Amino acid sequence: MKRTNRSGFTLIELLVVIAIIAILAAILFPVFAQARESARKTACLSNAKQLGLGIAMYIQDYDETMIMSANDSQPGVLRDNGTVYRNWTPWTKMIQPYVKNTQLLLCPDNFFNSFILSANQTARSEIYAGYGFNYGYLGTYAGGDPAGYNYLWLPIGLAGVNKPATVVMITDAQGPNYADAAHAFVWVQPTGNIIDPPDAYLSDQVFWGGGWGNACSDQGITTNYDFPCYGGVDFRHSGGRFVANKMPDGGASTVFVDGHAKFYRAGGLAAGTNYSPTQNGGSVYQVDKNAYLWDPRN
Numbered sequence: 001m002k003r004t005n006r007s008g009f010t011l012i013e014l015l016v017v018i019a020i021i022a023i024l025a026a027i028l029f030p031v032f033a034q035a036r037e038s039a040r041k042t043a044c045l046s047n048a049k050q051l052g053l054g055i056a057m058y059i060q061d062y063d064e065t066m067i068m069s070a071n072d073s074q075p076g077v078l079r080d081n082g083t084v085y086r087n088w089t090p091w092t093k094m095i096q097p098y099v100k101n102t103q104l105l106l107c108p109d110n111f112f113n114s115f116i117l118s119a120n121q122t123a124r125s126e127i128y129a130g131y132g133f134n135y136g137y138l139g140t141y142a143g144g145d146p147a148g149y150n151y152l153w154l155p156i157g158l159a160g161v162n163k164p165a166t167v168v169m170i171t172d173a174q175g176p177n178y179a180d181a182a183h184a185f186v187w188v189q190p191t192g193n194i195i196d197p198p199d200a201y202l203s204d205q206v207f208w209g210g211g212w213g214n215a216c217s218d219q220g221i222t223t224n225y226d227f228p229c230y231g232g233v234d235f236r237h238s239g240g241r242f243v244a245n246k247m248p249d250g251g252a253s254t255v256f257v258d259g260h261a262k263f264y265r266a267g268g269l270a271a272g273t274n275y276s277p278t279q280n281g282g283s284v285y286q287v288d289k290n291a292y293l294w295d296p297r298n
Helices: 011-061 121-127
Strands: 084-086 131-133 139-144 151-155 168-172 251-256 261-265
Touching: 011 131, 011 168, 011 251, 011 261, 084 121
Parallel strands: none
Antiparallel strands: 131 168, 139 151, 168 251, 251 261
């Protein structure tokens, strides 16, 4: 009897191979996704550290005076065609002579990068940076400007920071946006490149009505007069960004005045306060000065 050699696979064998591939994909794809997120998180932390080093160089050039969140130096922030986009200069532009790279302002995990990169990329990177500055505690409130639109903040001296290694200077941010529909007008304070502290009682002169409380939204630069929760700090890494009345499970890149950078979750950055995501921001205050990470006087 003549025997024939079989070629190819049977249907059952093919189904078994496909099932094995599907099982391996189910196991490996989440691992790959976690690896990509870890890479973005690392890149974002590295960017933040580089920005911190830029601020440190600025401070040394200006006789150990802290950088301002914004000043009125001209020509301000310009569009790609050279026209004025904002008639003030944010800290993100002041440090460009030191870092020489506006791409550092774009955290790879920033939810709003698509808006920033859609037009006038340099200007929007500087205005709606993925990182915010602790302007309230690292500056001194100096009242409003003559037009009544902007809050004025004067920089403090580096000597006024008692423990530079434990005072927040920069975090990941999706900051407040007080703007008109065309984003043609935005207050100097606040904008997307600053952050507010958890403590509502910053000083005898300054009280935050919103702060880290639950009276906020999370629409960001897509809407008018928006104030995101957590004072603009964006806990965008390794978890969810925002859930109403719940502690976010993500974390934020954080740079301290001494220049070191670290990943912090919401509970860590709110340490030393009575903060709860269900309470009104005006009721958040310090309960342990030694644990509080925002006030340079502690």
